[in-house]
Amino acid sequence: MVQAKALTKRFGEFEAVRGIDVEVRRGEAFGFLGPNGAGKSSTMRMIACVSPRTDGDLKVLGLDPDKQGPRIRARLGVVPQQDNLDNELTVRQNLQVYGRYFGLSRAQVRRRAGELLEFAQLSDRADAEVEPLSGGMKRRLTIARSLVNDPELLLLDEPTTGLDPQARHLLWDRLFRLKAQGVTLIVTTHYMDEAEQLCDRLVVMDGGRIVAEGSPAELITRYSTREVLELRFPPGQVIPAERLADLAERTEVLPDRILLYAGAGEAALEQVHARGLRPLSSLVRRSTLEDVFLRLTGRTLVD
Numbered sequence: 670m671v672q673a674k675a676l677t678k679r680f681g682e683f684e685a686v687r688g689i690d691v692e693v694r695r696g697e698a699f700g701f702l703g704p705n706g707a708g709k710s711s712t713m714r715m716i717a718c719v720s721p722r723t724d725g726d727l728k729v730l731g732l733d734p735d736k737q738g739p740r741i742r743a744r745l746g747v748v749p750q751q752d753n754l755d756n757e758l759t760v761r762q763n764l765q766v767y768g769r770y771f772g773l774s775r776a777q778v779r780r781r782a783g784e785l786l787e788f789a790q791l792s793d794r795a796d797a798e799v800e801p802l803s804g805g806m807k808r809r810l811t812i813a814r815s816l817v818n819d820p821e822l823l824l825l826d827e828p829t830t831g832l833d834p835q836a837r838h839l840l841w842d843r844l845f846r847l848k849a850q851g852v853t854l855i856v857t858t859h860y861m862d863e864a865e866q867l868c869d870r871l872v873v874m875d876g877g878r879i880v881a882e883g884s885p886a887e888l889i890t891r892y893s894t895r896e897v898l899e900l901r902f903p904p905g906q907v908i909p910a911e912r913l914a915d916l917a918e919r920t921e922v923l924p925d926r927i928l929l930y931a932g933a934g935e936a937a938l939e940q941v942h943a944r945g946l947r948p949l950s951s952l953v954r955r956s957t958l959e960d961v962f963l964r965l966t967g968r969t970l971v972d
């Protein structure tokens with residue numbers, strides 16, 4: 670669906686995307702995970718044929734965005750980072766206007782709008798104005814609108830940023846449904862749980878480069894331990910990192926806590942207690958993509 674080789678985007682002197690290689694296969698949910706400024710949106714905008722590449726090769730649906738942008742766009746759905754719905758129109762009209770734009774007849778538009786309202790779980794709001802809708806509803810409507818042309822490939826730039834957990838889960842559920850219908854998804858996100866839930870495969874981006882690639886489970890196995898012991902100490906107390914280092918394969922000291930990467934977290938915690946250390950709280954959890962990112966970059970995703 671997408672083949673990029675040494676794909677590069679420069680803004681003047683600044684290189685936002687630094688020669689990345691990416692391949693997205695039909696039917697998969699593929700993710701770009703990285704913090705703000707990593708180059709995810711710049712990459713997405715090149716794939717969406719709205720921003721030309723500066724260098725490298727790019728094929729989307731086997732076509733060249735420089736020469737065949739309109740043909741590609743006709744088969745794509747694009748969900749931008751910011752909702753750009755028409756607040757003057759109702760929910761249904763937002764879908765209908767887009768349908769007309771894609772050249773559907775009035776009858777086709779009516780039918781498609783009905784299907785999409787159902788998909789977005791907004792049938793009961795069809796004739797409501799857009800402005801007072803919740804953030805989650807607006808997001809679902811934006812996604813529904815991007816599906817008007819029945820795209821093979823759907824690009825979602827930070828689909829759930831700013832949504833509460835319930836709205837995020839509802840939205841993920843809709844995306845799973847699309848995937849089950851065979852739509853290829855490409856998602857950018859700085860939420861590691863979103864990447865872990867949604868993506869079959871992903872690349873971790875930082876500073877315009879790809880720093881790792883694989884399925885969430887592969888990345889965790891490759892770059893982290895099975896379990897992590899998180900210890901918090903009272904404010905102002907120096908974290909006794911040197912007294913804990915031998916309990917784990919690796920430790921990370923963050924401003925408010927220390928992370929001990931150990932195969933068996935409970936056993937490590939027993940040792941902590943046996944050494945007379947009394948953390949304010951302790952938590953044994955499995956490793957996540959956040960741990961992978963920390964390992965690869967020395968920073969947390971939300972820095």
Ligand SMILES: Nc1ncnc2c1ncn2[C@@H]1O[C@H](COP(=O)(O)OP(=O)(O)OP(=O)(O)O)[C@@H](O)[C@H]1O
Nearest residue numbers: 680683685703704705706707708709710711712827
């Ligand atoms: N039009 C532009 N002109 C100049 N610099 C830009 C432009 N667009 C993006 N950049 C810069 O390129 C870098 C990558 O931006 P990009 O939006 O691709 O990152 P991102 O990973 O999507 O982060 P975010 O989540 O903030 O969108 C940033 O440093 C940004 O300031």
